[in-house]
Amino acid sequence: xxxxxxxxxxxxxxxxxxxxxxxxxxxxxxxxxxxxxxxxxxxxxxxxxxxxxxxxxxxxxxx
Numbered sequence: 001x002x003x004x005x006x007x008x009x010x011x012x013x014x015x016x017x018x019x020x021x022x023x024x025x026x027x028x029x030x031x032x033x034x035x036x037x038x039x040x041x042x043x044x045x046x047x048x049x050x051x052x053x054x055x056x057x058x059x060x061x062x063x
Contacts, residue, residue, distance in 0.1 A: 017047070018045055018046065
């Protein structure tokens with residue numbers, strides 16, 4: 001599975017994984033990261049296929 005976050009890209013060859021597992025595997029915090037598959041946001045418990053193209057998005061907040 002191809003995972004992209006900002007300017008970084010990872011190729012994960014671990015078979016099916018949940019979105020949360022993907023975020024943890026690349027060393028990001030699941031509490032501050034969203035995951036998108038084909039332009040759609042998915043929940044962290046969604047199982048992702050090994051051929052998925054994943055985009056990780058940092059959550060930014062302020063006041």
